[in-house]
Amino acid sequence: MTFFGLLALLILPSMALSTSFPDETIAELSVNVYNHLRATGEDENILFSPLSIAIAMGMVELGARGSTLKEIRHSMGYEGLKDGEEFSFLKDLSDMITTEENHYVMKMANSLLVQNGFHVSDQFLQMMKKYFQAEVDHVDFSQNEAVASHINKWVENHTNSQVKDLVSARDFSALTNLALINAVYFKGNWKSQFRPENTRTFSFTKDDESEAQIPMMYQQGEFYYGEFSDGSNEAGGIYQVLEIPYEGDEISMMLVLSRQEVPLVTLEPLVKPQLIEEWANSVKKQKVEVYLPRFTIEQEIDLKDVLKGLGISEIFNRNADFSALSDKKEIFLARAVHKSFIEVNEEGSEAAAASGMIAISRMAVLYPQVIVDHPFFFLIRNRRTGTILFIGRVMHPEAMNTSGHDFEEL
Numbered sequence: 001m002t003f004f005g006l007l008a009l010l011i012l013p014s015m016a017l018s019t020s021f022p023d024e025t026i027a028e029l030s031v032n033v034y035n036h037l038r039a040t041g042e043d044e045n046i047l048f049s050p051l052s053i054a055i056a057m058g059m060v061e062l063g064a065r066g067s068t069l070k071e072i073r074h075s076m077g078y079e080g081l082k083d084g085e086e087f088s089f090l091k092d093l094s095d096m097i098t099t100e101e102n103h104y105v106m107k108m109a110n111s112l113l114v115q116n117g118f119h120v121s122d123q124f125l126q127m128m129k130k131y132f133q134a135e136v137d138h139v140d141f142s143q144n145e146a147v148a149s150h151i152n153k154w155v156e157n158h159t160n161s162q163v164k165d166l167v168s169a170r171d172f173s174a175l176t177n178l179a180l181i182n183a184v185y186f187k188g189n190w191k192s193q194f195r196p197e198n199t200r201t202f203s204f205t206k207d208d209e210s211e212a213q214i215p216m217m218y219q220q221g222e223f224y225y226g227e228f229s230d231g232s233n234e235a236g237g238i239y240q241v242l243e244i245p246y247e248g249d250e251i252s253m254m255l256v257l258s259r260q261e262v263p264l265v266t267l268e269p270l271v272k273p274q275l276i277e278e279w280a281n282s283v284k285k286q287k288v289e290v291y292l293p294r295f296t297i298e299q300e301i302d303l304k305d306v307l308k309g310l311g312i313s314e315i316f317n318r319n320a321d322f323s324a325l326s327d328k329k330e331i332f333l334a335r336a337v338h339k340s341f342i343e344v345n346e347e348g349s350e351a352a353a354a355s356g357m358i359a360i361s362r363m364a365v366l367y368p369q370v371i372v373d374h375p376f377f378f379l380i381r382n383r384r385t386g387t388i389l390f391i392g393r394v395m396h397p398e399a400m401n402t403s404g405h406d407f408e409e410l
Helices: 023-042 050-062 066-075 086-098 123-132 145-158 263-271 273-282 303-309
Strands: 002-013 046-048 104-117 136-141 178-187 198-203 209-229 238-245 251-257 282-295 295-302 331-344 369-371 376-382 388-394
Touching: 023 046, 023 238, 023 273, 023 303, 023 388, 046 050, 046 295, 046 331, 050 066, 050 086, 050 104, 050 123, 050 178, 050 331, 050 388, 086 104, 086 123, 104 123, 104 145, 123 136, 123 295, 136 145, 136 282, 145 178, 178 388, 198 282, 238 273, 238 282, 251 273, 263 376, 273 376, 295 303, 295 388, 303 331, 331 388
Parallel strands: 104 136, 282 369
Antiparallel strands: 002 178, 002 331, 046 388, 104 178, 198 209, 209 238, 209 282, 238 251, 251 376, 295 331, 376 388
């Protein structure tokens, strides 16, 4: 299984166009961004990495001062921390989850591209290296095709070639001063893998009651499972939460599934950081029958509207104060792009699908059944810290064909 997310932030001058970490901060950011995306695309798949967004916004925050800095800290939930304390938390979090001693592969890389001749504060550069181990590279943005190619190759190198063509030549011009890039890559195998010979074609019923044929994986095993009430019969009463750990038990995928007749959009408004914590603390290890789709999502998000929706707007206009980054006046954030990828399969590498149909019974069974044959919500989290690495939902699995990448290259 592989995930990655990345966020590219391009800073231009104003004449070019008329940011251990507190668990609840990442969780709050996750829910806020998720709610913004579901409000703008009610029937779409969703995938993003709140960790990637937090790291990239940390890089932006290092260059901000005045009201711009205050706005970022408020919207990111840092006001309860001492000034600058969030940078140490972000660094510690990055160090912890990217250690080579882990049973999974987690890579994070940060890069700052600077226009030749553009003066950047020495202190800013030192802070970037201290907290984010950011590479600093001087380029000529007027050579926009060469710069776009350089960035796209860098992104490919840090995402195991999963993200291609993140930026294009039209994103840059002679007026571009800076580009900030953040990439996050995750690869993990299930602690209890699904056997490829048990995968069968299966019907997935979408919220509009149409059906799609998908490859469905199956296994019976011990997982963390719980049933929860949403407090209203109208929203379906009981929903299921299943947590499937990866090798090493540090990272897990948490799946949230409403009853089949209840649209996922009815359940989503209930999702809050406190509820995610309740799920994690309440699920119990027990035998469960699991039917889980094999699926792939790749999604690009324009984060400019998302960040504005979170209350971070000053960084996008000529009133932005980036004086901690440079003494050059009137620079602001012109573009914010986040691209994520997920592949969920039997073991973490490519597996062949078997033919045939699964016949299942929804009658009384020995163990709880989690049959993921309708839209669902999921998140990838560090079970020890509670940090959410990826979050999303699957509404349309039929567009998700396995991509054929060889994840064993790492």
